[in-house]
Amino acid sequence: MAERENDGAAAKRPKTDAGELSSDSPVSDFKITRILRECAREKNIFIHGKVKDQDAVVILEKAPIRKDTLSELLKSSQLQLEMKNDVYSTYQLQAPAHLNEIKTTVICPATEKHVKKYLHQEVFLVEESGEDYRTVTLPYISSQSFSVQWVHNILEKKAEADRIVFEDPDPLTGFVLLPDFKWDKKQIQDLYLIAIVHRRDVKSLRDLTSEHLPLLTNLRSKGEDTIQRQYGVPPSKLRVYFHYQPSYHHLHVHFTSLEYNAPGCGVERAHLLSDVIQNLQADSSYYHNRSLAFPLRADDGLLLKFKEAGKL
Known part of the structure; x- marks a missing residue:
């Protein structure tokens, strides 16, 4: 999802x-x-x-087709021949209902x-300077009636409490970790979890400074430890990153299997957590000042704002 x-x-x-x-x-x-x-x-x-x-x-x-059901799938399905030529043949396979989920x-x-x-829709790549963020992006975000109440519901255990696999309750460095809806939790190759921080004063990468390094290092270490303990996936097989622009403006981190080509994991949107930590260690104002590129769809109101400002 x-x-x-x-x-x-x-x-x-x-x-x-x-x-x-x-x-x-x-x-x-x-x-x-x-x-x-x-x-x-x-x-x-x-x-x-x-x-x-x-x-x-x-x-x-x-x-997805799961390895643990392959034998049953092959034995219990009906095959309808479509074509046969020498060693090659193709069939329509009619699987039992419980192995043919949508x-x-x-x-x-x-x-x-x-x-x-x-x-x-068409997609355009925008390059946003630190000044562009302050004069174009931030005013646009602030003018929109974006609600993250569903995020607060998770943090306050009013919704999806049964889906949380780990929580550090510390108000400054803590977070909750839970499976993303994209992952059906049946195949480790598609592993996808989201860590949502308890702090409510950090919207995105642009707000991060060296002050937030304890939060970020805690996210990485405890998130990776939990995933290795719960799912047997070591840090070397994880992709851990932020989206910019994010889909919702409350700081969160994506943990996905390196084998899964997750939506939004490309270079035009994903920023590895390890890179973010190193950049902030070198320069506390790194994400306040540097230019960040990100894709915008043709109907996105922010794209119009960049055009009006003469940035595209």
């Missing part, structure tokens, strides 16, 4: 314990309006529509921001 946004509308999920079947399907009454985006390579599709007169976005993703994410009620997020 794609990363949650600032506007505070959370994915609506049936009120059942994890693993239980839901008798109240939020998609049975889903009326399709349009396809926002689809990707054959990633085997997913993003759909805009309505659930009981409320705007909704439904994301369908084919579940991960379904429902965002309802969905805001215009959600719909735009998943709509395929």
Whole structure:
């Protein structure tokens, strides 16, 4: 599932314990309006529509093939021959229902921001100087009604408390660690966790100085230790990074398997935590002053602000 946004509308999920079947399907009454985006390579599709007169976005993703179910998959599936030529043959494999899952994410009620997020659009690379951040980006962020209440709900244990795998409660250097919705927790190769800091005065990389080094080093050491202990993945097999621009403006760190090509892990958006620590050790004002590049979609209001300022 794609990363949650600032506007505070959370994915609506049936009120059942994890693993239980839901008798109240939020998609049975889903009326399709349009396809926002689809990707054959990633085997997913993003759909805009309505659930009981409320705007909704439904994301369908084919579940990965798991090593622990391969034998059952091959033995219990039905094969329909499509083509045979010498040593080569292709089939349509009809797997049993429990081995043919489609991960379904429902965002309802969905805001215009959600719909735009998943709509395929042109993307532009913006190079933001420290001055641009203060005169263009920060005023734009401050003018928007971005809510991170869902983040506060997690930190205050009002929501998703059962998903937290580790917490350091220290108000200055502490954080909670929990699986990202992109990870189904079935394959270590797709491991993806998010560390959300308890501090509420740090929005992004731009706010970090050497004062925050104890927080960052604590995040790295305890996050990596927890993941190695819980999932058997050593630090040498992890990609630990910030997004800039972030999807929501409350400092958080991404922990992903090095084998997983996670959305947003490319050089135009990801900043390794280890690099951030070294940069701040060398220069406390590094992220206040240096230029940072990041992608913006064609409909992003911040892109318009950069154009109006003559920066594009």
